[in-house]
Every structure is written in structure tokens, then in C-alpha cells.
Amino acid sequence: MKIEKIxxxxxxxxxxxxxxxxTNNNVLDVDLSTPxxxxxxxxxxxxxxxxxLPPATRPALRVPWA
Incomplete structure (x- = not known):
């Protein structure tokens, strides 16, 4: 199966x-800090x-987080 880059x-x-x-388009631009x-x-x-992490991995892992 060939995967096309979209x-x-x-x-x-x-x-x-x-x-x-x-991100390179500056849509995401945040400071991080552990609570x-x-x-x-x-x-x-x-x-x-x-x-x-959970929102980013949900589609890849198909984990049903609410």
C-alpha cells in the first residue's frame, strides 16, 4: 500500500x-510548565x-478519550 503525503x-x-x-505557521505558540x-x-x-498529549495521540492510537 502506497501512502500519499497530503x-x-x-x-x-x-x-x-x-x-x-x-509551529512554523505560529498557530501554536505556547509556554510549557509542569504544575x-x-x-x-x-x-x-x-x-x-x-x-x-492525549488530544495529539487520540487519532493515531484510536483511544476513546472523552
Whole structure:
């Protein structure tokens, strides 16, 4: 079976769980920070990096998360 490429996306992540993520078209541009409850700095206004994983993997894994 041949797979045809229909879309290409690029993202850059720096600094790991307490860093920054952005896409080449700047639609996604967020700071990441592990919550204090999980032993991180809990930076105000930043996104918990763990909250990014389930939506991103749902289509690939076909996991029925609500």
C-alpha cells in the first residue's frame, strides 16, 4: 500500500516540559510548565505539557478519550 503525503507540519520544542512549543505557521505558540503539584515550577499562564498529549495521540492510537 502506497501512502500519499497530503500535509506537512513542523513544530519546534525547546526546554522540555518547562519550555516552549511553536509551529512554523505560529498557530501554536505556547509556554510549557509542569504544575507545582507534579513537582514543577507551575509557571502562571503556561500550559501543562501533559495536557497536550492525549488530544495529539487520540487519532493515531484510536483511544476513546472523552
Amino acid at each position: 500535509f506537512t507540519a513542523q513544530a519546534l520544542a525547546k526546554g522540555g516540559r518547562d519550555g516552549h512549543v511553536s 507545582k503539584e507534579m513537582g514543577g515550577p507551575g509557571k502562571a499562564g503556561a500550559t501543562n505539557p501533559s495536557s497536550c
